[in-house]
Each structure stands twice: as structure tokens, then as C-alpha cells.
Amino acid sequence: MxxxxxxxxxxxxxxxxxxxxxxxxxxxIATTLMSVDADEQTPLQKRLNKMAYFVFLAALILVLIVFAVHKFQYSNEVAIYAISGDIFRQGESTxxxxxxxxxxxxxxxxxxxxxxxxxxxxxxxxxxxxxxxxxxxxxxxxxxxxxxxxxxxxxxxxxxxxxxxxxxxxxxxxxxxxxxxxxxxxxxxxxxxxxxxxxxxxxxxxxxxxxxxxxxxxxxxxxxxxxxxxxxxxxxxxxxxxxxxxxxxxxxxxxxxxxxxxxxxxxxxxxxxxxxxxxxxxxxxxxxxxxxxxxxxDPPRAESRPAVLSCYQAGVRVHMLTGDHPSTAAAIAKEVAIIPEELDAANSPLVMTAGQFDAMTDEQIDSLDELPRVVARCSPNTKVKMIAALHRRDLFAAMTGDGVNDSPSLKAANVGIAMGQSGSDVAKQAADIVLTDDNFATIVQAVAEGRRMFANIQKFVQHLMSANVAEIVVLIIGLAFKDDDGNAVFPMSAVEILFLNMITSSPPAMGLGLEPPSESNMREPPRSAKQGLFSFEVVMDTFIYGLAMGILSFVNFVIVVIALNDANFGSECNAHYSPSCEGVFKARATAYATLTFLILAHAINCRSLRERGWTYANLSTLKQNKMLWVSIVVGSLLVFPVIYIPGVNHNVFKHSSLSYEWGLVACALVLFIAFAEIYKLIKRRVMKPLSLQNSAEVTLDRSTTGVDSFMAK
The missing domain is CATH 3.40.1110.10 (Calcium-transporting ATPase, cytoplasmic domain N)
Known part of the structure; x- marks a missing residue:
């Protein structure tokens, strides 16, 4: 023959x-689409909402503490002081x-x-x-x-x-x-x-x-x-x-x-x-x-293999679902590094046909050590079944598709990505994102950008929250001091706190939100869907840095008002200036200036969790982030008119001009920088390095590499 x-x-x-x-x-397909919940929030939205509730609860508790210290007696100064702690919420090819x-x-x-x-x-x-x-x-x-x-x-x-x-x-x-x-x-x-x-x-x-x-x-x-x-x-x-x-x-x-x-x-x-x-x-x-x-x-795009390798480096595992023959699918998968080149695809559980995969029960699929990385002769139901299997393993799934038949799986995935060039209108409507260039490498770049954004949100919030912790330390401990009338003496006025939050702390925090990706951005493990916005390390940093800044500022307040001014707390110094309040007003200005420079210096610390911040190499890259650099410079310069302009200092900010007290501010700044570097050194030596402790699952669509669906944790 x-x-x-x-x-x-x-x-x-x-x-x-x-x-x-x-x-x-x-x-x-229509029935499947109607049965899918399209209003589910993303993990980031859930984390931000939880954080907002936590901050609101913390603020409420602090308000109660302030009023309790004053035996729930109301005055304008007490009310403003209580609420000035800030609630934050951010809801070959053709x-x-x-x-x-x-x-x-x-x-x-x-x-x-x-x-x-x-x-x-x-x-x-x-x-x-x-x-x-x-x-x-x-x-x-x-x-x-x-x-x-x-x-x-x-x-x-x-x-x-x-x-x-x-x-x-x-x-x-x-x-x-x-x-x-x-x-x-x-x-x-x-x-x-x-x-x-x-x-x-x-x-x-x-x-x-x-x-x-x-x-x-x-x-x-x-x-x-x-x-x-x-x-x-x-x-x-x-x-x-x-x-x-x-x-x-x-x-x-x-x-x-x-x-x-x-x-x-x-x-x-x-x-x-x-x-x-x-x-x-x-x-x-x-x-x-x-x-x-x-x-x-049907050669894969030149950028597909590096993109897949980048996924594996980032702990994201790539799967390929395609209508191709198993041998064709395996050959392409080897070419783009989805499976090892030496793998015997015919006898490996990593390569299956849709018939084999669909015939398995959920229990049999869940018992597999690893889900198949290649599924050939794939049907629409196979993709939905794969997404369900990923979800049962608590993996965050994103998927690409272009046809009407892909719409159920696009809807079922945590993030559905439709092809902008070859995709049908139904697929685009079912998806959360439309990929304009139909290129898998673009998705990987988006993952990198998403990680950068998430890390920057952490930096943004960590900087703001550390500043708030510092303010709380100064304000709450300072309530122990009483003036001649038996009222609590505020270490910082409400306007000072407001100025610190709005003018001093917010611009550097926004600058941190614009930070370029770190070198380890795509070498770090995927975050668990159960993990909140803050990891244990981020929470620890927030409180340790906040405590350090707050204690240094409070110590300077104590030195000025007690050691240099004979513990003279005056009378009604929370409301207005009088000669008897000079010591308190100078102590306030010292605490305010100290906390201002510490908050601005802390922006440098927040650029990296563990890497040294106060090195020439790191500081030389600061100008790449103009927003952060300018905000630090402007924030530093604004301290002086706030402290020295007559009338503004006494009547608005409730503090006085400084002279030799600047030495205390400089000492606190040096101590804080030294503390930050030693703290990071300890973390680098004691804590486990960032490594690929978790993995993610990805399923591709042939239209992106060409490969038929993409899912990731």
C-alpha cells in the first residue's frame, strides 16, 4: 500500500x-456562563477590605483610650487629638x-x-x-x-x-x-x-x-x-x-x-x-x-520559551491545553520548556489526552502528585475540569482563550484573559482582561507588573502604618504627663499630627507606590491566596520601625521638657502659648522635627524588606523615582518654615522655634538609620531567604504561544 x-x-x-x-x-455554554459567579472579589480587594476594617477597629479603640484618660470629659482639643490618628482604606507563524x-x-x-x-x-x-x-x-x-x-x-x-x-x-x-x-x-x-x-x-x-x-x-x-x-x-x-x-x-x-x-x-x-x-x-x-x-x-513565538522559564523561576507552573495531537502537543511543550526535553511523553502522566483526563474522577485527579502539564485533543469541558482541579488545590487560576467554547472556562477562572486579535466577542465578554497582542510573554510581563504593584502597595501601606504607629506611641505614652491643672499634656498637637500624615508621610508613601520592580521580583515565591496584604515580616517591620520612630521622638520630647526645662508642663499648653508653656512648646517642636525626619528616612528603608537601604548603590538609584526623591527633599525643607515662621508656630502648630535642640534631632536620625541597618542584617542572617516555597499552576492557550489556556496562582 x-x-x-x-x-x-x-x-x-x-x-x-x-x-x-x-x-x-x-x-x-450559556448554562455554564449563567451558573458562574462573576462578582467575586480578587484576593487583593479582599485583603484591602480586611485591612480597612482592622484599621477602623484600631482607630476606634484609640479614640476610646484617649477619652478614657480624660474620664470621658469632652473638649475640642481632646476630640481633635483623639481623631487625628487617620483611617486608611483603598478599596513558524502566519x-x-x-x-x-x-x-x-x-x-x-x-x-x-x-x-x-x-x-x-x-x-x-x-x-x-x-x-x-x-x-x-x-x-x-x-x-x-x-x-x-x-x-x-x-x-x-x-x-x-x-x-x-x-x-x-x-x-x-x-x-x-x-x-x-x-x-x-x-x-x-x-x-x-x-x-x-x-x-x-x-x-x-x-x-x-x-x-x-x-x-x-x-x-x-x-x-x-x-x-x-x-x-x-x-x-x-x-x-x-x-x-x-x-x-x-x-x-x-x-x-x-x-x-x-x-x-x-x-x-x-x-x-x-x-x-x-x-x-x-x-x-x-x-x-x-x-x-x-x-x-x-506552528512554531511557538521566540519569546515564549523565555517567558515560560520566567514563570518557573517565579514559582508559576505552566500547563498547555490544546486540540492538537498528543505528539504535536508534547513536541511544542518541550520546545517552550513546559515539559523537560528528555521526558518520555508517551509514558508520562504529565502528558494526557482529554479522553484520559476527562475519564478520571475528581478523587483520582486530586490524588495525582502533579496535574498534567499537557492535555491534548482538549474539549471545552476539559478546560473547566482543569480549572476546578486547580481550585480544589487552592490555586489561583488565570486562563486564556479565544473561542466561544472557551467562555465557560474563562468565566470559571479567577482571571479570564481573552485574545484581542483572534478572540471572539463572546470570549472577550466572558473574560476579565483582553490581551491585545495575543502573546503569552505579555501575560508574564503583566504578572511581573502585578507583583511590582502588590509589593509597592505593601511599601505604601507599611510606610503610612509605621508612621501611624510612631505617632500612636508618642501620643498614647505622652498622656501620662499632666500639667498644672491636672490635664494630660499632648507631646504633639493635632495640627502637627495632621501635617505629618498629609504633608510629610503621604507623598513619600505615594512615591513608594511608583517604585520600579526589584531584581528579585520574579524570583520570589507566589503569595498564598489565604495570605493577607501583609506577611508576618511586613507586619513585624511595621511595628518595629514604628516603635523605634515613636520611642526616639518621645525620648527627645522627654529630654527637652524634663532635662532641659525642669519638667515645667505649664497650664493649658494644649490650647495656647504662654511663657509657662515654652518648655512644652520646644519639646513639641523637637518631637515633631524628629518624627518628620525619621518618617522621611523610613521611606528609604521601605524600598526593600531586607536589602540595605543606606548604601551608595541604593541611594544612587533614588533619583530614578522622582516622586519619592522630591517628596523627601520637599518634606525636609518644609520643617523649617513650620518651626520658625512667627505666629504659625505658636498659634497653629502649638510649638516654638528650636536652637540647640537640633542636635537631639540629628542624633535620633543617626540612631534610627543605624538601627534599621542592624535590623535588616539580623533578618538576612536569621530569617529564611525568599525562595520558591509555593508553586502556581498555569494553563495556556495555543493562541498565545500558540498554547490553549493559562492558569496561575
Whole structure:
């Protein structure tokens, strides 16, 4: 037996094609979409909300403490002092070259077998090739449609049998049975033109997955002759013809080619049959003549492998769900580093077919040490089942897709990512994000950017909260001091606190929100979905730095008011200035200046959890973040007019000008910087290094690498 034809063309393909023909399938998709909760908050939103409630509760407790110290006696100063602590809440591919028709291939090889193959590739095809007329593009070719069909149409164009030419010759489309994921094939019925070789006739052309097309074939074509497919069995018990075709298909698939099978037959309908509405698909797609195999080279993008490797480095595990043959899927997965190159895909649980995966119960899937990284011949339900399996493992799942059939899984994923170029409108509406360039590397860049944003939110909040902790330390401990009237003496006035929160602390915190990514950004482990906005280390830093700043500021207040001013607390110094309040007012100014410079210096500490902040290398990069640099400089300069402008200092801020007290401020600043560096040194030596302690799961869609779905923790 002679194998008829194998053709290899270049082009890009995607795994799952939109189902437009089966109403029952559309109904299932609609039902699935309606059953998915689309209003679920993201983990970050949940964390921010929890933090807001915590801050509100803490503020409420502090208000009660302040009023309790004053025996719940109300005054304007007490009320302002109590509420001035701040509630925070923040709710090879089909590119232009492949369309060029300069390279031609022969349309015949001495028989019409090859002619029938090219006709099938051309006519059983909904894509279009167009040459632009704009002078700036120099008549470049562009394509519209499914990438697989585009690749086949390129083949037809290069063979001189383009679909528009065949239609112009008289080929007339009578009926179409579109691709369906349940049958994985497509067929069309055409009426041929009359010619000198004979009258017009009806031909059925079919393309699809090899195992689905072979089942429809009773004949195979050898040159101009058609032979019946005999039923003799091979050594493995399979039909000899099917075994031979499978061997040829595997040989192509193992090279990373997407393999389609082409078939045709002459069609003679009964006179009373309506050729448009009276055809039954099962009857039309039978008794076919096998023509040959087409291998489509679908190279992954050059940036796909580095992007996948970056995912693994970041603890994000990548999976590939595709409609390809298992050998094709495994070859592509090896090429982009989804599975090891030395892996025996045929005998590894990391590579499965959809049939194998779908046949497993949830308990069997959950018992697997690792979910399969490649699932071939994938159906829409397979993707939904994979997402459910990821969720049962407490993994955060993101997925990419482009077809209508992908919409349930896009909806079920924590983050659905639709393809902006090749995606259907249904997929885009079901998704949370639309990827404009259909590129997996862009998703990885988005993951890196998301990590940068999350880290910067932590820096932003940590800086604000550390400042608040420092203020609370000064304010609460300071309530122990009583003036001559028996009232508590405030170490800082309400306006000072407000100025620290709004003018001194907020701009550097916002600058921290604009920090560029750290070098270890994509080498750190994924965060658990159960972890709050703050890790244990961040919470510890917030309180330790806050306590250090608060204690240093309070110590300076105590030194000035007790050691340098004989513990003279005056009378009604919370409300207005008097000579008896000079000591308290100077102590307030010292505490205020100290805390101001400590808060600004702490912005440098917050740039990194463990790395040294006060090094030349780190400080030299500070100007890259103009917002942070300017806010530190401006915040430092604003201290002086606030302290020295007459009237403003006594009447507004309730403090006095400083002289030799600046020495205390400088000492506190040096001590704080030294403390911060020693503290980070201890953390680097004692605490475990940031490593890949967790993993994440990712499932891709072939349209991004080309790979068919993306999921990540």
C-alpha cells in the first residue's frame, strides 16, 4: 500500500475552534456562563477590605483610650487629638512573510490526487487572504480567519488554486457543515463547473483531526485510482490502513507539526432531497475517500520559551491545553520548556489526552502528585475540569482563550484573559482582561507588573502604618504627663499630627507606590491566596520601625521638657502659648522635627524588606523615582518654615522655634538609620531567604504561544 500524500506548510494554528453549528452545545455554554459567579472579589480587594476594617477597629479603640484618660470629659482639643490618628482604606507563524505569494509550488504531480488535496485545502476553508493596496505597505498580504485555515489557504495560493480563483471558475458552495469540537472536522458541499472533461458534479470536501476523518473513510486514493480500505488486521489488532496512517501522523506530530487529514467524495443526492436544508451530516460525512495528511508548522513565538522559564523561576507552573495531537502537543511543550526535553511523553502522566483526563474522577485527579502539564485533543469541558482541579488545590487560576467554547472556562477562572486579535466577542465578554497582542510573554510581563504593584502597595501601606504607629506611641505614652491643672499634656498637637500624615508621610508613601520592580521580583515565591496584604515580616517591620520612630521622638520630647526645662508642663499648653508653656512648646517642636525626619528616612528603608537601604548603590538609584526623591527633599525643607515662621508656630502648630535642640534631632536620625541597618542584617542572617516555597499552576492557550489556556496562582 502506498501512502498517498503528505504536505507541510507554514502557519499558526489554535487549539479549539468556535462552535457555531450545534445549538445544544451553545445551550450548555450559556448554562455554564449563567451558573458562574462573576462578582467575586480578587484576593487583593479582599485583603484591602480586611485591612480597612482592622484599621477602623484600631482607630476606634484609640479614640476610646484617649477619652478614657480624660474620664470621658469632652473638649475640642481632646476630640481633635483623639481623631487625628487617620483611617486608611483603598478599596513558524502566519506573519506577513508567510502570506507572500512569490514562492510558488506545483499544483499537480502527474495525477489529480494532489489536485484534490489542494482543492480541499482551498474550498473547505473560511479564511481570506488579501493584498493591501496602500502605497506605504507595498501590497503586503494580510489574512482574516482561523490561523489553521489561513495556513491551508496559503498553500492553495502558492499552488495556484486560491479559493477566489476556483470560485471564479465556477465552483459553487451548496452547503457547509462547520467545525464542531465534538466531531473535530469540517465539510463542505460544492458544485463543480462544467468543463471539456465532463458535466458539472457535486463534491464533498472534508478536513479535520485524523482519527475523526479516518472513521468516515471507506476508500483511499492512489494517484487517479481509488481503492477500498480493507479490514485486515495488523499485529496490534488494528486495521492495517489505520495503523499505517497513524504511524505517518505520529512521525509528523513528533516534529511539532499540527496534522490534519483531508478527504473528499463525489456526492449524488436523491432528486427529492433539498441540497441546502435536507442534508443530514452523518450521511454526508460518510463513505469518504482518504486523500492525505497536511502537516502545519506552528512554531511557538521566540519569546515564549523565555517567558515560560520566567514563570518557573517565579514559582508559576505552566500547563498547555490544546486540540492538537498528543505528539504535536508534547513536541511544542518541550520546545517552550513546559515539559523537560528528555521526558518520555508517551509514558508520562504529565502528558494526557482529554479522553484520559476527562475519564478520571475528581478523587483520582486530586490524588495525582502533579496535574498534567499537557492535555491534548482538549474539549471545552476539559478546560473547566482543569480549572476546578486547580481550585480544589487552592490555586489561583488565570486562563486564556479565544473561542466561544472557551467562555465557560474563562468565566470559571479567577482571571479570564481573552485574545484581542483572534478572540471572539463572546470570549472577550466572558473574560476579565483582553490581551491585545495575543502573546503569552505579555501575560508574564503583566504578572511581573502585578507583583511590582502588590509589593509597592505593601511599601505604601507599611510606610503610612509605621508612621501611624510612631505617632500612636508618642501620643498614647505622652498622656501620662499632666500639667498644672491636672490635664494630660499632648507631646504633639493635632495640627502637627495632621501635617505629618498629609504633608510629610503621604507623598513619600505615594512615591513608594511608583517604585520600579526589584531584581528579585520574579524570583520570589507566589503569595498564598489565604495570605493577607501583609506577611508576618511586613507586619513585624511595621511595628518595629514604628516603635523605634515613636520611642526616639518621645525620648527627645522627654529630654527637652524634663532635662532641659525642669519638667515645667505649664497650664493649658494644649490650647495656647504662654511663657509657662515654652518648655512644652520646644519639646513639641523637637518631637515633631524628629518624627518628620525619621518618617522621611523610613521611606528609604521601605524600598526593600531586607536589602540595605543606606548604601551608595541604593541611594544612587533614588533619583530614578522622582516622586519619592522630591517628596523627601520637599518634606525636609518644609520643617523649617513650620518651626520658625512667627505666629504659625505658636498659634497653629502649638510649638516654638528650636536652637540647640537640633542636635537631639540629628542624633535620633543617626540612631534610627543605624538601627534599621542592624535590623535588616539580623533578618538576612536569621530569617529564611525568599525562595520558591509555593508553586502556581498555569494553563495556556495555543493562541498565545500558540498554547490553549493559562492558569496561575
Amino acid at each position: 502506498v501512502f498517498s500524500s503528505t504536505t507541510v506548510v507554514k502557519g499558526r494554528a489554535k487549539g479549539i475552534v468556535t462552535n457555531t453549528g450545534m445549538k445544544t452545545q451553545i445551550g450548555k 506573519d506577513g512573510k508567510n502570506y507572500e505569494q512569490d514562492e510558488q509550488i506545483p499544483s499537480g504531480t502527474g495525477s489529480n490526487n494532489y489536485l484534490r488535496m489542494i482543492q480541499t485545502a482551498s474550498l473547505c476553508n473560511m479564511s481570506e487572504l488579501r493584498r493591501t493596496q496602500h502605497p506605504e505597505t507595498h501590497g503586503e498580504w494580510t489574512a482574516i480567519g482561523d490561523p489553521t485555515e489561513i495556513a491551508l489557504q496559503v498553500l492553495a495560493y502558492k499552488a495556484g488554486l486560491a479559493k477566489p480563483d476556483l470560485v471564479a471558475q465556477g465552483f459553487k458552495l451548496i452547503a457547509e457543515f462547520p467545525f464542531d469540537s465534538s466531531v473535530k472536522r469540517m465539510s463542505v458541499l460544492y458544485q463543480t463547473p462544467e468543463s471539456h472533461m465532463g458535466p458539472s458534479e457535486h463534491l464533498i470536501f472534508m478536513k479535520g483531526a485524523t482519527e475523526r476523518v479516518i472513521g468516515c473513510c471507506n476508500y483511499w486514493r492512489d494517484g487517479d485510482n481509488e481503492h477500498p480500505i480493507n479490514s485486515e488486521k495488523g499485529a496490534d489488532g488494528r486495521d492495517a490502513f489505520e495503523a499505517m496512517i497513524t504511524e505517518k501522523m505520529n512521525a509528523l506530530a513528533e516534529k511539532g507539526l499540527r496534522v490534519l487529514t483531508l478527504a473528499y467524495r463525489k456526492f449524488e443526492a436523491a432528486p427529492d432531497v433539498d441540497l441546502v436544508h435536507g442534508l443530514v451530516r452523518e450521511e454526508v460525512e460518510s463513505d469518504m475517500v482518504f486523500l492525505g495528511l497536511v502537516g502545519i508548522y
